[in-house]
Amino acid sequence: MLHYPGAKYSFLLIFIINFDVSLGLWWILDKLVGLRVSKEQELQGLELLECGMEAYPEFTTR
Numbered sequence: 001m002l003h004y005p006g007a008k009y010s011f012l013l014i015f016i017i018n019f020d021v022s023l024g025l026w027w028i029l030d031k032l033v034g035l036r037v038s039k040e041q042e043l044q045g046l047e048l049l050e051c052g053m054e055a056y057p058e059f060t061t062r
Contacts, residue, residue: 047055
């Protein structure tokens with residue numbers, strides 16, 4: 001697959017560039033719209049937040 005000497009360096013360079021660009025885009029998305037819910041919403045349950053009902057109510061301990 002990597003037949004000539006510069007192939008591994010080219011592969012490594014492309015990998016690093018793609019990783020950096022992807023990390024930068026994830027960071028921008030996180031700052032613009034947010035990629036996580038708040039701690040309170042997470043503890044409350046995302047089903048309740050998004051659907052208005054609990055998932056598997058027979059298994060809740062409240």
